[in-house]
Amino acid sequence: MIQNYHILYGILGTMQKRTLYIVGLIILIGIICYFTLYQKEINDTSEYLAITPVAVHTNGMDFIDSSTCIECHPRIVEDHYKTAHFNSLQLANKKTIKGSFEKSKNTLKLNNKVTFNFIEKDSGFYQEPTFNNQKTPFYSAKMDIVVGSGTKGQSYLMWNNNDLFQLQASYFTPTDSWINSPGAPDELAPARPVLERCLECHTTYAQNISGNKNKNQFHRENLVYGIDCQRCHGPVKKHLVYHKQNPKDTIAKYILKYNSLSRQQRLDACALCHSGLRTETTERAFSFTVGDTLKKFSFPDYNESSLKDLDVHGNQYGLLKASKCFTSSNSLNCTTCHNPHKKERGNISSFNQKCMDCHTTMSKPINCSGDKDKIKEMDNNCIQCHMPLVKSKTMKIHLLESEEISVDVRTHLIGIYNLKNN
Ligand code: HEC
Ligand code: HEC
Ligand code: HEC
Ligand code: HEC
Ligand code: HEC
Ligand code: HEC
Ligand code: HEC
Structure with missing residues (x-):
């Protein structure tokens, strides 16, 4: 020196x-x-x-938890936590399970012999079927995961090592009670394997172990619960790093831009999960990302040109596409009416405003010649008449003592209905 x-x-x-x-x-x-x-x-x-990822996609994309976005997008994240999307797949606990464990409400009579009991233990929450009220249950199955925010109902999943199963008893919101899962027989049935496609619609990411889409084994630690930001926005890591380093830059960088997408690309972003059951092509579940063409990944299981084949439950895309509002406009898409970050259920006035945004600017004045007084009385509730609640053909349950109960779903076939019978 x-x-x-x-x-x-x-x-x-x-x-x-x-x-x-x-x-x-x-x-x-x-x-x-x-x-x-x-x-x-x-x-x-x-x-x-x-920035520690919560999971990693097989294509290499890191999944970053939405709590990381709070710093710069506080309002969106706060709202997002309340949405049905975010709460669509959750770990089972006292708060997330809507079914009751209280004495008078914690049983389900499956048939004259079998009764399900719902039991809370220190180790978790269990479904236990018993025969003829015998003390020892036939089995005791732990509810590990809750599917469904509980708007209409919930189903419960169980891990057996890395195998994922759907349990027989579900919860139905309209009756606030435990039910036999829709589609299950009125007798004890083996737990149904949960395939990748089920998770593709209800969560952000799950990794199938074998790669065979008809197998129900998943990497339990590489699973992102609920429909989080990246399900709709794709990779975010570079965006995060850039904006943390350049806090003064207010123009979004390194993130997918929705306003550069075509109408079909925007529609496909929602249709992935809102166009009913689809058959997959050779592409795998969880390989579609926003901006892709959905047709390349899967095609509808029903006849798209026949409205009879469409169910109001889960097929908002197919129904909307058949509506005159859609075919006569070149911009209408899901986000014309929906803010995907907000829980908007019941906010009727905001939805009516969306109708008016278009219909008051059209040269033709609205002419609901129906019943003027009734229209006024309903505070111009456009959707009540033009997007009425319709009973689902697939989402229905059969209760022991009563007849079939279907859930009511808002149809997305916007049109003129004869509602006199309602
Ligand atoms: C350090 C700040 C920062 C963080 C953290 C951050 N962003 Fe951003 N982001 C921005 C800025 C700045 C913009 C541009 C202004 C705006 O749109 O709010 C933006 C815009 C966006 C946009 C709009 C893109 C478009 O279409 O223009 C999306 C989507 C987005 N961010 C997603 C995310 C997600 C998801 C996360 C969390 C994983 C996140 N951001 C975390 C700063 C950040
Ligand atoms: C990954 C699959 C998936 C994608 C992509 C998706 N959704 Fe959903 N969406 C669901 C599921 C599942 C539910 C039901 C959630 C629940 O209640 O558990 C749902 C529920 C909804 C609801 C009802 C909310 C409520 O309060 O009950 C609306 C509205 C909705 N989605 C709109 C959209 C729009 C608009 C898009 C596109 C921007 C979109 N979804 C993209 C799966 C998805
Ligand atoms: C169900 C799909 C979906 C989910 C989940 C979602 N977004 Fe979005 N987001 C969209 C769509 C669609 C747009 C474009 C809206 C438009 O153009 O009207 C958007 C726009 C944005 C924008 C730019 C416009 C704005 O409202 O400021 C930001 C920022 C953003 N999202 C951040 C987030 C963050 C952060 C999360 C998670 C907390 C998230 N998003 C979750 C679908 C989604
Ligand atoms: C094609 C996508 C898709 C698949 C596959 C799918 N679901 Fe759904 N599911 C939805 C959508 C969309 C909704 C809510 C919208 C509606 O009712 O129209 C929903 C609603 C639900 C609800 C009610 C949620 C609530 O809070 O109201 C439950 C429970 C449910 N699904 C369970 C399952 C289970 C379990 C599987 C797999 C065995 C499955 N779903 C497969 C898209 C799907
Ligand atoms: C993007 C703009 C747009 C939005 C938003 C919109 N519409 Fe329309 N709607 C149209 C157009 C365009 C037509 C076709 C008008 C024609 O052919 O004269 C139409 C037609 C209709 C019709 C006639 C249907 C038939 O089968 O004859 C009804 C009823 C209607 N709309 C109600 C509604 C309601 C209720 C809402 C809100 C939930 C709504 N619209 C939202 C653009 C829109
Ligand atoms: C013209 C306006 C409009 C458009 C476009 C639109 N929706 Fe809706 N949507 C509504 C209204 C109104 C409701 C009822 C909300 C309520 O009950 O509070 C609704 C409800 C829903 C629900 C819940 C259904 C139920 O009854 O549980 C889902 C899921 C949904 N929309 C998805 C979508 C998807 C996906 C798209 C695009 C394919 C779409 N919507 C396009 C107006 C619209
Ligand atoms: C009480 C039920 C009711 C309500 C509320 C209602 N409409 Fe209508 N509407 C009707 C009926 C019935 C028709 C068919 C009239 C005929 O063809 O004689 C109609 C027709 C229409 C048409 C097609 C006819 C035309 O003039 O092109 C449009 C568009 C429309 N309504 C939009 C709306 C909008 C937007 C709202 C909310 C501001 C609304 N409606 C509220 C019952 C209703």
């Missing part, structure tokens, strides 16, 4: 005072630059490391 100093002085000694001054200045600037850059690099790595 000392020797180096001697060499340095030696060189300096041979220089002019003025040159010395300039060289000194350059070195000083160099030192400042070095330290600021070095310092920034340290910050970058620490910020980068702080």
